[in-house]
Amino acid sequence: MPRSFLVRKPSVPRRKPNYSELQDSSLEFTLQQPYDQAHLLAAIPPPEVLNPTASLPTLIWDCLLAPHTQPIGWASLQPQESPQAAELTSLSDEDSGKGSQPPSPPSPAPSSFSSTSASSLEAEAYAAFPGLGQLPKQLARLSVAKDPQSRKAFNCKYCNKEYLSLGALKMHIRSHTLPCVCGTCGKAFSRPWLLQGHVRTHTGEKPFSCSHCSRAFADRSNLRAHLQTHSDVKKYQCPRCARTFSRVSLLHKHQESACSGGPR
């Protein structure tokens, strides 16, 4: 089992704790270490995502390629801005930095949530992003969340992270308890589908096929990354030298080690 994800370089700050260690240890680790700012900055969606004419670092073709175009990251706009809300729900740096949400609109939009009525919010949202499909539900969540009195914080007993819903907390706790164990190698996972994906590494099953070539993948996200290799347009651009890359991780690597600022 040579995969490197089990043996990480000690010099690289770990983004996530080793939960399997955690399970039988005295829980000394903390999740409060500051999030890698370089990554955070690179991950922050620029206003240009909403304005394709501007630039850098920009998702050049999100709008062209993503058939599943999602609405803006409303979840990320939840009431962290309200002082009371911050007290109740402030998440760790890790959480605020690694969301898988699509780019959230640039500030100052978020700052208006604590003082804006849900109805005007909705009007603004529809005006800014016509065609958004899931707004009603999201706004319902916002309107509930914007009232600090109506919210409770659910804390993880293992790491003290706070969640707005019991369901979210339960989901998180699974990452500590790792209830899904691989019958082949004994590796444990937080969710059944993670285990399912892992089992494919044993069986060799690759249900996700590339429509452009003969390659197949065990993981849909990996197929998605692969599909970018068939495109002429590279998605991520370095703000300093304007080079483009197919993956954000390549851009990060480039920025951290190679980019001298000049065009290449």
Next chain:
DNA sequence: CTGGGGAAGGGGCCC
């Protein structure tokens, strides 16, 4: 140094 594949983690949404 870059490009790409493999594996895994987490939050959110839908049913």
Next chain:
DNA sequence: AGGGCCCCTTCCCCA
């Protein structure tokens, strides 16, 4: 409420 799935993201290795 819980399971399943989706999507995004990260990390590591190798060519």
